[in-house]
Structure formats: C-alpha cells, structure tokens
Amino acid sequence: MTVKVRIPATSANLGPGFDSIGLAVNLYNYVTLEEADGCQIVSLDGAPVPTDETNLVYSTAKKLYELCGVPFKGLKVGQINNIPFARGLGSSSACIIGGLKGANRLLGNPMSDDELINLAADMEGHPDNSTPALTGGLVTAVFENHHVWYVKQEIRGELQFVAIIPNFELKTSEARAVLPETVSRRDGVFNLSRAALMSVSLYSGNYQNLRVAVEDRLHQPYRLGMIHGSAQVMESCYELGAYAVYISGAGSTLMAIVDAKCQKFGEQIAQRLPELGLLGWQVHTMGIDNRGTVIERV
Ligand code: HSE
Numbered sequence: 001m002t003v004k005v006r007i008p009a010t011s012a013n014l015g016p017g018f019d020s021i022g023l024a025v026n027l028y029n030y031v032t033l034e035e036a037d038g039c040q041i042v043s044l045d046g047a048p049v050p051t052d053e054t055n056l057v058y059s060t061a062k063k064l065y066e067l068c069g070v071p072f073k074g075l076k077v078g079q080i081n082n083i084p085f086a087r088g089l090g091s092s093s094a095c096i097i098g099g100l101k102g103a104n105r106l107l108g109n110p111m112s113d114d115e116l117i118n119l120a121a122d123m124e125g126h127p128d129n130s131t132p133a134l135t136g137g138l139v140t141a142v143f144e145n146h147h148v149w150y151v152k153q154e155i156r157g158e159l160q161f162v163a164i165i166p167n168f169e170l171k172t173s174e175a176r177a178v179l180p181e182t183v184s185r186r187d188g189v190f191n192l193s194r195a196a197l198m199s200v201s202l203y204s205g206n207y208q209n210l211r212v213a214v215e216d217r218l219h220q221p222y223r224l225g226m227i228h229g230s231a232q233v234m235e236s237c238y239e240l241g242a243y244a245v246y247i248s249g250a251g252s253t254l255m256a257i258v259d260a261k262c263q264k265f266g267e268q269i270a271q272r273l274p275e276l277g278l279l280g281w282q283v284h285t286m287g288i289d290n291r292g293t294v295i296e297r298v
Pocket of ligand 1: 219
C-alpha cells in the first residue's frame with residue numbers, strides 16, 4: 001500500500017501569540033510512504049532533503065512504528081517540498097505531521113489525530129506550527145505535560161496571507177537564542193491582551209483590530225534585527241493597506257494579513273522589494289487552509 005499525504009504550510013505566533021497561536025495556509029508539501037526494506041528516500045522535486053535515516057519524515061514515521069510496537073523494516077518515502085526550508089513557514093512541522101499521519105495510515109490508524117498532535121508537539125517542541133499543520137484553520141494552543149490543549153477555529157476566506165520570503169534562512173534555534181529569559185509584567189500584559197484580541201478578532205471578522213492585536217514585545221523586537229530590511233518591508237505593507245504584518249514563526253518570512261479584495265497587494269509589495277534593495281526575495285499570496293492534513297488517493 002502507498003499512502004500520499006498533503007500537509008499545509010503554517011504561520012506561527014501571529015505577533016503576540018508566541019509559541020501558542022498559529023494558522024495553516026494553502027501552500028502544501030506532499031509525502032508518499034510505502035513499506036520497504038531499508039531507507040529509500042526520493043526528492044520528487046529536486047529539493048535537497050536528507051536521504052538517510054536522519055530524514056525527518058522517515059525518522060518520525062519510524063518512531064510511530066516503535067511507539068505502536070510494530071516491527072519496522074524500512075520505508076520508501078517520496079517528498080515534494082513546496083514549503084521553503086527554515087523560513088518560518090512550518091517546513092519541519094510538515095515533515096513531522098507527514099511522517100506521523102502517513103505511518104499511522106500504513107499501520108491501520110491506531111492513533112487518533114489528538115494523539116498525533118501530542119506526539120508532534122513533543123517532537124517539534126511547541127504546538128503552534130505542528131497543531132495547525134494537522135488540523136488546519138487558526139489554532140490557539142497550550143502545551144503542558146506532553147498534552148496539547150487547543151481550539152481550532154475556521155477562518156473565513158475574506159483574508160489573504162501574503163508571505164514575503166527573504167533570500168536567507170533563519171534557524172529557529174538561532175532566533176530563540178536572542179530572546180531574553182525574563183520579561184516585565186508590563187510586557188507580559190501587553191502580549192497576553194493582544195494575543196487574546198488577535199485570536200478572537202480573526203475568528204469573528206473584526207479585522208480593524210488586527211493592527212493593534214499584532215503588536216508584540218516578547219520576540220519580534222529581538223528578532224527584527226536578524227532580518228535585514230524587515231522594518232522597511234513592514235512599513236511598506238502598511239502603506240499598501242495591510243491589516244497587519246508580523247514575523248512568521250521564528251522568521252525569516254514576514255507575513256502580511258490583507259483583505260482579499262486587495263488583489264494587487266502581492267504584486268505591489270513584490271515591486272517594492274527591489275526599490276528597498278532587497279533582491280532575491282519571493283512573495284507568495286495564500287489563503288487560509290481550514291482542512292489541514294489530508295490523505296490523498298494514489
Ligand atoms: N513559536 C516558535 C518561535 C516558532 O517563534 O520560536 C515555531 O514553532
């Protein structure tokens with residue numbers, strides 16, 4: 001049996017919701033899995049993926065076999081990676097969820113989606129990318145004692161999410177290393193009020209709140225300096241009419257939330273980038289994905 005899995009990209013934090021809010025967008029990785037002898041990994045689009053047992057799809061799938069107590073002989077894995085690596089769009093989560101959902105299907109679905117969500121958060125470290133990668137939609141989550149407490153909300157298609165993707169990677173570990181260990185009560189309150197406003201405003205369609213709701217004092221002020229040109233790009237997004245703009249996940253991508261009626265936004269921001277001296281950046285205009293990971297027919 002061959003299983004084909006489609007996994008959406010995700011955008012975590014949404015400004016103030018550090019490690020706790022994320023959403024899925026309609027840019028997809030595809031993974032095929034088939035039981036085989038040993039480790040056989042093929043990149044179907046030429047993206048440079050590890051072809052040994054360190055491959056994240058492979059190692060995650062193998063882990064699920066072990067957890068289920070099923071002898072593991074090996075897997076044939078095929079990957080199509082449309083989600084760019086190390087840009088804050090959930091490429092690692094997509095591999096983890098692809099490995100878990102695919103292996104679970106090969107095993108006859110012994111685990112529920114909620115159990116896979118807990119395992120994925122354990123592997124990824126935080127639930128804000130891995131959970132929406134499986135569920136789709138907007139997810140607000142708390143990860144405690146290996147358990148993800150979450151709510152998925154479906155977002156209406158009135159918004160577009162425009163990813164402005166730098167020509168450089170930013171490793172999550174490096175983007176976390178610059179963050180302070182402690183924050184003031186004032187900054188804590190600043191963030192928790194905005195994170196709550198972000199979640200409920202997106203869900204209820206009160207988009208005029210987003211510009212205030214997106215502000216953050218826990219991570220963005222420390223990370224913006226690692227993303228050359230980010231301040232100018234954010235300013236340009238607001239000039240062009242974005243509701244909000246934030247660092248997607250740990251970066252390096254900047255994500256603008258824009259009314260779906262502003263059809264030219266992506267084109268306009270793409271034209272600005274060279275004027276700002278930012279060459280080789282890419283712009284992807286996306287919509288919300290409310291379905292999450294799906295197993296496709298092969
Ligand atoms: N919330 C994480 C961070 C990103 O900002 O470091 C991905 O899980």
